[in-house]
Amino acid sequence: MLDVRLLRHQPDHFAQQLKKKRYDLDVGQFLALEAERKAAQAETEQLQHERNARSRQIGAAKARGEDIAPLVAEVGNLGERLSLAKERFSAVQERLHRFLLEIPNLPDATVPTGDSEADNRELRLWGGIPQFNFEPLDHVDLAAAGALDFAAAVKIASARFVVMKGALVRLHRALTQFMLDTHIDEHGYVEVYSPYIVNSESLYGTGQLPKFADDQFSIEGGDLHLIPTGEVPVTNLYRDLILDAAALPIRHVCHTPCFRSEAGSYGKDTRGMIRQHQFEKVELVQLVRPEASWRGLEELTAHAEAILRKLELPYRAVALCGGDLGFAAAKTIDLEVWLPGQKRYREISSCSNFLDFQARRLMARFRDQAGGAIEYVHTLNGSGLAIGRTLVAVLENFQDGAGRIHIPEVLRPAMGGAETLDLRVV
């Protein structure tokens, strides 16, 4: 959520910046709502003041043993007028609040201008594109003997799910373990285990609601929703808290399944396990002091990159352009891994600085010194990494042309020392 006070003072400036994000801020509507709010608030508070004063008088008179009947009569229909004013005030407040909840975060000045993926700016490349002396297969064909079974998933659930079998599942698990251990042991993150189902307040806090209700899987008959990312439960741990400055920075890593309805992505990435309703992710979340968030973004991105490097997967880092930027992010750096099966780079991690946008919704704050001012924290997060896509990258980049996959060094301990994975047998 944006700072209303700033928005009030320079709505046109905000509108200008939001254009970069392809968002049309209705300044006229905002100003009208504001004027209404101001009038309703003034009236309500004035009536409340009057009621309080009169009630106090009656109380004092009664304490002196005087007859309070005349004073009570004087109050007249004050109560009625007050409840009408209150109703008006809360109605306009509600409308204003809904209006504000739908405004995305401002893009940072360094965010490239542009409409789509094509306008993202490449920041760096790592690892050469691998050359094969055979035509590389994609992961679906590589695992056609049964390690990946999409048909089985359709039978027991629906499209956009996968069933994995055998050593491939172990590789998937090894990737998870490797990522977690690296972030915990080398990057200083504290691991969290959390619910995979959250209430809507949590989804409002991180910005998935109210705008993206269609993307969530919700449980019927209640207010519970499957998490679309570990970001939601982990960031919401700090909702409604005032932290000691000494507690910052907070760095959490969390491995969770993620559930996405993928509404609006029909026909996109329907082959393989690139875009699934259910996938696993190791998520990095940071809460930092405001002045530390930009450095935090660089560090967090480097932590995610470290995983790719250790796995020896070729990738590039790109700064998302305004049109491609998420709702709550001020800036996002995507890591894209090279997929020989598609002959292109595909997103495998998305690292964002949200500044105080989420913190404002979450009421996640810190006190600078004991007795000092209370400020919003800045929040950041990024995938470190999406496990399913990493598995795909390993299969496609390290195929040997004969149905075997070369297992990266760092995963071998968790694979019982094996150096290759044979996808021809399950």
Place this chain on the structure above:
RNA sequence: GGAGGGGUGGCUGAGCGGUCGAAAGCACUGGUCUUGAAAACCAGCGAAGCGAGAGCUUCCCAGGGUUCGAAUCCCUGCCCCUCCGCCA
């Protein structure tokens, strides 16, 4: 699932329908004292909104209700705890 008890400031915990944003203790901050610290003593110390400011308003789980006036009374919901039952 059955029965009972609760939800008050960072924590513990008082609170009669009226001067209660709320006693007290702890924690914290400043000061006195001390070479320094501790202890002791003194003082301060919740959050949100509006306003240039003085200040005003709101908040005692949430939402309704009664009343001139609600932390306090009534209703509903949510959550927590205890006991019993069931259970990985």
